[in-house]
Amino acid sequence: MNKADLIEHVADQLGGKVEATAALELILDTIIREVSNGGTVGITGFGTFEKVDRAPRTGRNPRTGAAVPIAGTCTPRFRPGTYFKTVVCEPQSLPDDRLAGARVSTHVTAGADGLAIEAKGGSVARQVGNFHQRKIGVKTVKRIFR
Structure with missing residues (x-):
């Protein structure tokens, strides 16, 4: 894909x-x-994106065997989360009734008029910032995803 x-x-x-x-x-x-x-983006259950600095090192020219200096650099790195690794190895563990990446306590459905996100107790929540959650109505969620 x-x-x-x-x-x-x-x-x-x-x-x-x-x-x-x-x-x-x-x-x-x-x-x-x-x-x-230089920040890190962590998506629970999916994985973490981060910047990694690589130190300068000495490599070898494969043709001549001569030492070649390799400059230091930085590169992006993705580390898959535990849940992602589990479902890749065991596809039968993917949920049939909800989105694969949704939290266990969250049920996301897609309808003709957009997505609806239901948390525990039927309330609707979305993440704001890193840890703060505020409750919003189903109509608001549908409007966000239109």
């Missing part, structure tokens, strides 16, 4: 290719900007 295929799949859930493209581009832009500034 490439980026265009991913957009097509998400467009089926969100109701339009424009919305799906904007959502995916916004997520990727946020991850790229945060990691390039």
Whole structure:
């Protein structure tokens, strides 16, 4: 699956290719900007994106065997989360009744008028900042994902 295929799949859930493209581009832009500034982006259950500095080292020219200095650099790294590793090895453990990446206490459904997110007790919540959650109504969630 490439980026265009991913957009097509998400467009089926969100109701339009424009919305799906904007959502995916916004997520990727946020991850790229945060990691390039030295930050870490951790998505619970999925994995962590981070910037890693590589020290200078000495390599070898495979043809001559001569020592070649390799300058230090930085590179992005992705470390998959435990849940992601588990479902890759055991695809039968993927849930049938909810999204694979959704939290256990969250049930996300896609309908003709957008997505609905239900947390424990039927309330609707979305994450704001790192740890703060505030409750919002189902109509607000549907409006966000239109």
